[in-house]
Every structure is written in C-alpha cells, then in structure tokens.
Amino acid sequence: MELQPWMVLIVSMIVFGIGLLGVMIRKNLLIMLMCIELMLNGVNLSFVAFSKIHHLIEGDLTVLFVMTVAAAESAVGLGLVIALFRTLRTADSDQIQMLRD
Amino acid sequence: MHALYPIILFPLIGFLSIGIAHLMATRRNLRLRGAGVIATIFMFLSFAYSVFCFFALRKTESGLIEDKLFTWMKLGGLSVDFALRLDSLSIVFVLVITGVGALIHLYSISYMHDDETPAKYFAYLNLFCFMMLNLVLGSSLPHVFLGWEGVGLASYLLIGYWYEDPLKVNAGQKAFVMNRIGDLGFLVAMFIAFRYSGTLDLIEFQKTTFPPHILPAFGLAVFFACTGKSAQIPLFTWLPDAMAGPTPVSALIHAATMVTSGIYLLTRLFPTISSSELVLCVIALTGALTALLAAVMACFQSDIKKILAYSTISQLGFMFLGCGVGAFSSGVFHVMTHAFFKALLFLGAGSVIHALGGEQDVFKMGNLRKKIPITFLTFTAGWAAILGLPPFSGFFSKDEIIYQALASPHGSHLLFGIAMVSAFLTSFYMTRLYVLVFMGESRVEKSAEPRLHESPPGMTIPLVILAVLALIGGWFGSPVHLGASSEDGGSLQYAVMGCSVLLALLGAGLAYRKYSGRVKIETTFDPFKIDRFYEFTFGKGTRGFSEVCARFVEEMVVQRVLRLTSAIVDLSGNVLKIAQVGSVQAYLMMMLLAVIAILAWFFYGVGLNGKL
Numbered sequence: 001m002e003l004q005p006w007m008v009l010i011v012s013m014i015v016f017g018i019g020l021l022g023v024m025i026r027k028n029l030l031i032m033l034m035c036i037e038l039m040l041n042g043v044n045l046s047f048v049a050f051s052k053i054h055h056l057i058e059g060d061l062t063v064l065f066v067m068t069v070a071a072a073e074s075a076v077g078l079g080l081v082i083a084l085f086r087t088l089r090t091a092d093s094d095q096i097q098m099l100r101d
Numbered sequence: 102m103h104a105l106y107p108i109i110l111f112p113l114i115g116f117l118s119i120g121i122a123h124l125m126a127t128r129r130n131l132r133l134r135g136a137g138v139i140a141t142i143f144m145f146l147s148f149a150y151s152v153f154c155f156f157a158l159r160k161t162e163s164g165l166i167e168d169k170l171f172t173w174m175k176l177g178g179l180s181v182d183f184a185l186r187l188d189s190l191s192i193v194f195v196l197v198i199t200g201v202g203a204l205i206h207l208y209s210i211s212y213m214h215d216d217e218t219p220a221k222y223f224a225y226l227n228l229f230c231f232m233m234l235n236l237v238l239g240s241s242l243p244h245v246f247l248g249w250e251g252v253g254l255a256s257y258l259l260i261g262y263w264y265e266d267p268l269k270v271n272a273g274q275k276a277f278v279m280n281r282i283g284d285l286g287f288l289v290a291m292f293i294a295f296r297y298s299g300t301l302d303l304i305e306f307q308k309t310t311f312p313p314h315i316l317p318a319f320g321l322a323v324f325f326a327c328t329g330k331s332a333q334i335p336l337f338t339w340l341p342d343a344m345a346g347p348t349p350v351s352a353l354i355h356a357a358t359m360v361t362s363g364i365y366l367l368t369r370l371f372p373t374i375s376s377s378e379l380v381l382c383v384i385a386l387t388g389a390l391t392a393l394l395a396a397v398m399a400c401f402q403s404d405i406k407k408i409l410a411y412s413t414i415s416q417l418g419f420m421f422l423g424c425g426v427g428a429f430s431s432g433v434f435h436v437m438t439h440a441f442f443k444a445l446l447f448l449g450a451g452s453v454i455h456a457l458g459g460e461q462d463v464f465k466m467g468n469l470r471k472k473i474p475i476t477f478l479t480f481t482a483g484w485a486a487i488l489g490l491p492p493f494s495g496f497f498s499k500d501e502i503i504y505q506a507l508a509s510p511h512g513s514h515l516l517f518g519i520a521m522v523s524a525f526l527t528s529f530y531m532t533r534l535y536v537l538v539f540m541g542e543s544r545v546e547k548s549a550e551p552r553l554h555e556s557p558p559g560m561t562i563p564l565v566i567l568a569v570l571a572l573i574g575g576w577f578g579s580p581v582h583l584g585a586s587s588e589d590g591g592s593l594q595y596a597v598m599g600c601s602v603l604l605a606l607l608g609a610g611l612a613y614r615k616y617s618g619r620v621k622i623e624t625t626f627d628p629f630k631i632d633r634f635y636e637f638t639f640g641k642g643t644r645g646f647s648e649v650c651a652r653f654v655e656e657m658v659v660q661r662v663l664r665l666t667s668a669i670v671d672l673s674g675n676v677l678k679i680a681q682v683g684s685v686q687a688y689l690m691m692m693l694l695a696v697i698a699i700l701a702w703f704f705y706g707v708g709l710n711g712k713l
Contacts, residue, residue, distance in 0.1 A: 024690060094684065
C-alpha cells in the first residue's frame with residue numbers, strides 16, 4: 001500500500017499528542033523542552049501532509065521556517081534552563097513556583 | 102505712529118531692578134537706601150514721557166495713538182495683541198497715575214525713611230504703577246484684566262506690607278478676596294463679549310450689537326467687577342481695612358488711582374453700557390446709595406485714615422452716580438480732581454501721623470496748625486476742594502455731577518436728593534476732621550508734645566504741588582467728552598450750584614460749632630455693621646455649609662463610596678488569586694482548556710451558520 005497523506009496526518013497527531021502529554025506530565029525542564037520540540041515536529045508533519053493534499057508550496061516553506069525558529073528557541077530554552085539550574089540547583093518544575101506570591 | 106511702550110517700560114525696569122537688588126541684598130542683610138530715589142526717578146521719567154505723549158496725542162487727527170508690541174496669544178479664531186492704545190480718556194488716567202504717582206514716590210522716600218526694607222516697598226510701588234498703566238493703556242479686555250489683577254496683587258502686597266502684624270495681613274487678604282469676588286463679574290463680561298462678538302478688542306467688540314436680553318447681563322457683570330475694585334455697595338468693606346498699609350500707599354492706590362479703575366472701565370465701555378437703561382439705573386442708584394452710606398459712616402469714625410477712606414468710598418459713589426446718569430465725562434472729571442485733592446488729604450494725614458509719631462486718633466490731636474504750618478495750609482486746600490467751595494477743583498466736578506443727577510435724561514429727583522444729602526454730610530465730616538486736627542485745643546499726649554515737628558521737604562514739596570493742583574485742577578474743565586449730558590443748564594445750573602455751596606457751608610458750620618470748643622471724646626462707631634452682617638451671612642453660611650459637607654457628605658457619601666470601591670477590588674483580587682498557582686504545568690493546562698473551549702465555541706458557531 002502506498003503512503004497516503006492521511007497516514008502522515010495520523011502520525012503527526014500521535015507525535016503532537018506525545019509531546020503535549022510530556023509537557024503536561026513530566027517535571028524535568030529538559031524533558032519538557034524536548035517535548036516542545038516533539039510538538040513542533042508533529043505540527044511540521046501535518047504541514048507537509050496538507051501541503052501535499054492541496055498541492056501548495058506554502059506548507060513546505062512554513063516547515064523550513066518553523067525548524068529555524070525551533071533551533072533558535074531550543075538554544076534560548078536550554079540557556080534558560082541552565083541559568084535556572086545554576087541559581088536554584090534544581091530542574092524540577094514543581095519546585096520553581098516563585099511567581100505565585 | 103508713536104511709540105507708547107516707554108510709559109510702561111520705566112516702572113517695569115524700576116520694579117525688576119529694585120526687586121532683584123532687594124532679593125540679593127536681603128541675603129547679605131543690606132538696606133538699600135537708594136532704592137526710593139531710583140524708583141522716583143523712573144516714575145518722573147515715565148511722567149515726562151506721558152506729557153510728551155499728551156502733546157503728541159493732541160497733534161493727531163484721529164485722537165488715538167496705537168502701539169502694537171507683539172501678538173499675545175493666538176487660539177483658534179481668537180487673536181489677542183499686546184498693544185497699547187492712548188486716547189483722551191486714557192491720557193487723563195496716565196497723567197494722574199504717573200504724575201501723582203511720582204509725587205507719592207517722592208513723598209515715600211521721607212515717609213519710609215526708618216523702614217527696614219525700603220527696596221521691597223519701592224519695588225511693589227513701581228509694580229503697582231506698571232500694572233495700573235497696563236490697565237488704562239491696554240487695547241483688549243484680557244490686557245485690561247491683566248492690569249486689573251496686577252493692581253489687585255500690588256494692593257494686597259502693600260496693604261500687608263508690615264506683614265508681622267496679623268491684623269494688617271488680614272486686611273490685605275480681605276481686600277484681595279473682595280476683589281476676587283468682583284473679578285468674577287469681569288470674567289463673565291469677557292466671556293459674554295467673546296461669545297457674541299468673537300473678538301476681545303476694546304473698540305472692535307463694541308461695534309457688535311448685543312441681543313437685548315444679553316446686554317443688561319453684560320452691563321451688570323461689568324458693573325459688579327467695578328464694585329469690587331472701586332469699593333461700591335456691596336463690596337466696599339475692604340477699603341477702610343486697607344488703611345492698614347503705609348499712608349502713601351493709601352494715597353496712591355486706595356484714593357487716587359486703583360479705586361478709580363472701575364470708573365475707567367465703565368467709561369471705556371460706555372457705548373455698550375449706556376445702551377441699557379436698566380444698567381445705567383443700577384449704576385446710578387448704587388453710586389448714590391454708596392455715597393450716602395459711606396458719608397454717614399465717615400461721621401462716626403475717629404481714625405484719621407478711616408475717615409478719609411470712607412470719604413473716598415463716598416466720592417467714588419459720586420463718580421458712579423455721574424456715570425449712571427450718562428454723564429461719563431463728569432465722572433472722569435471728578436476722578437481727576439479727586440485724585441488731586443484726595444491724594445493731598447491722605448499725604449497731609451500721613452504728614453500729621455508722621456509728626457505725632459504714629460498717632461491716628463483725631464481725638465488725640467488738635468491745635469496743630471501752628472506746629473505743622475505747611476501741612477495745615479495744604480490740608481486746608483484739600484479741605485476746600487473736597488467741600489466743593491468755589492473756585493476750587495471739587496466745586497467744578499462735584500457740582501457738575503449733582504447737576505447732571507437732576508438735569509440729565511437719566512437723572513431723577515431721588516438721585517439729586519441723595520447726592521445733595523451726601524454732599525452736605527461730606528462737608529460735615531471733613532470739617533469735623535479738619536477742626537479736630539488743626540483747631541480747638543491740643544489733646545496731644547504730653548509725652549508726644551516735644552517731638553512735634555514739621556515734615557521734611559521731601560514730604561512737603563509733593564503736598565504743595567498737589568495743593569496747587571487741588572486748587573486750580575477744576576479750571577481745565579472735563580478732559581473727555583462722552584455720553585449724554587446737557588451741557589449748558591443756565592439758571593437751573595446756577596440754582597443747583599448755589600444750593601450745594603450753601604449746604605456745604607451749613608455742614609461745615611455745624612461741624613465747626615460742635616467740634617471747635619471742648620469736645621466730647623467719641624469712639625469709633627459703626628452704624629450699619631456691614632462687616633458683621635457679612636460675617637453673619639456669608640462667613641457663618643460658608644462655615645455651616647462646610648460643616649455639613651465635612652460631617653454628612655464626607656462620611657455618608659464620599660467615604661462610603663470609597664470603601665465600597667476598595668471592597669470590590671479586594672474581593673475580585675481574592676477570587677482571582679485562586680487561579681495563580683505558580684506551576685507552569687497548571688498554566689499550560691488552563692491554556693489548553695481555554696484553546697479547546699475557544700475552538701469548540703468557534704466550530705459550534707460556524708456549524709450553526711452552516712458555512713463549513
């Protein structure tokens with residue numbers, strides 16, 4: 001059976017769901033960051049799929065753009081996590097709640 | 102075109118230079134003795150230039166010199182120029198202000214000889230002259246208002262000049278507040294003028310005809326402003342208290358110049374004012390009643406300056422009466438002669454007070470004619486002038502007004518009667534003052550007797566000059582010709598003249614009989630208790646209203662609304678605080694739920710429309 005766009009869409013949904021679940025459940029900031037990357041890649045997949053369905057080039061172009069932004073974003077995110085870890089000696093999101101009060 | 106700005110420039114330079122020098126000197130604890138001389142020189146320069154302008158004005162054909170200095174303000178359709186304008190009316194005031202002003206500056210040098218801060222005094226005096234000249238030279242209502250407020254400020258500063266005495270400070274504040282009440286009228290008049298003519302230029306706006314229901318409102322607003330500055334009923338009570346200031350100040354500001362600015366304003370606006378019968382009637386009646394009331398009150402005073410203050414109010418009433426019967430030129434004529442003889446009387450009183458070392462009670466004077474002969478002779482000239490004895494100046498101007506009160510188309514027998522009684526009382530209280538001070542037996546306290554001395558030449562020279570002016574000032578005739586006045590009255594005029602002179606002599610004779618021998622000491626007595634009436638109604642009323650506001654409105658309304666507002670904010674904060682948990686994942690969860698909710702709502706809505 002040939003690869004159909006709807007199959008890609010299902011995979012994209014699963015990847016996005018794993019990423020979302022990870023961000024919601026896991027407490028380690030590094031893992032959360034990786035899960036955000038997963039979500040972005042899930043979205044990328046759906047872009048490519050829709051681009052194929054509708055015969056449009058914009059979807060593919062957006063993917064390239066998202067990947068660039070994701071690279072920059074993960075660099076900044078990692079920097080923040082390291083800075084947090086250095087000051088608080090932890091990367092557990094449950095213990096970082098200073099903004100509440 | 103002729104430059105006019107030097108007239109106002111000289112006093113301004115004087116004010117600024119002396120004022121700045123004073124500020125620098127107080128830091129080093131210096132007394133600037135030369136300040137008086139400099140201020141006086143500036144005033145004489147200004148006077149000399151005014152005389153020059155007077156002759157230039159007579160050569161012009163239009164009878165008007167205009168000097169535009171700069172555009173003052175430009176707001177939308179309104180453009181106001183800072184321009185000076187000289188015509189036959191303003192030149193009278195300019196010459197009086199600079200001429201009498203210069204003499205009083207000269208007098209002040211000697212009078213304020215022992216003062217601690219002469220520079221401050223002379224700076225204020227120059228400021229006053231600058232503002233007063235702006236008032237009479239201004240070409241637009243805002244410019245006149247600038248001068249109007251400026252002279253009020255200078256008057257306040259000079260009444261409270263000896264600021265260590267709380268009574269004097271209070272007198273200054275009273276004058277200022279009373280004037281502010283009147284200023285309300287000026288502002289309202291200005292708004293009306295702008296609303297209906299679109300310009301504030303004094304000549305331009307009077308070319309428009311106001312609607313008949315607006316005209317009286319405008320006239321009455323102007324007149325209300327004048328009652329404040331010119332001390333008429335109902336706002337006259339500040340003037341007697343204003344005598345707390347130094348005597349030359351009383352002579353300059355509260356007799357010769359500032360208090361006549363009301364007559365200036367009325368005369369300046371006479372084309373508009375005189376087209377309303379009601380306004381003229383109110384002006385005439387108020388003037389006549391003020392003249393009578395103040396004359397009665399003057400008969401019960403024992404302070405030499407207060408007698409003169411009430412006399413000033415009374416004479417101002419005469420001027421208003423003149424304006425009110427349409428004889429604006431007679432009013433202005435009386436302004437001029439009054440400036441001469443009342444400044445003379447005040448300066449004479451100052452000389453008497455100076456000779457007695459600060460005593461102001463006329464019952465502690467007496468028989469001073471040999472001790473201070475120059476003051477006595479000059480005071481006699483002032484006395485004869487104010488009584489209206491021919492051929493002295495008061496005779497011409499006052500009889501003119503009394504005659505117009507009867508003969509003018511706006512006059513009536515009532516106004517004429519009140520004016521006659523007031524003239525009779527005038528001669529009574531002035532002779533009372535004159536006899537008590539200069540005739541009879543001496544009641545001077547023994548300790549003060551040896552120090553009695555005639556004032557120095559710096560004070561007597563202005564007295565002599567003013568005495569000459571008070572004697573001959575009436576011969577020139579009225580300097581302006583405005584408004585309706587029946588010029589030649591023939592036999593009626595002579596009859597009125599004869600009556601008023603007879604009444605004046607009768608009043609003088611009565612006062613002489615009563616006060617020339619042994620006199621019973623009278624204490625000051627206020628027959629009308631106007632001050633207490635104002636205190637009871639406006640003072641107590643305002644305080645009661647404030648009390649109600651403080652007790653009731655504040656606690657029941659304002660405080661409650663405030664408390665309710667803060668309670669609402671507090672409550673909503675407490676409720677929203679629950680959502681603020683601090684955990685990133687909790688926020689993410691909320692975000693997710695919100696996005697789902699929005700999407701659900703969106704698709705549901707789209708589904709309903711059946712568009713997808």
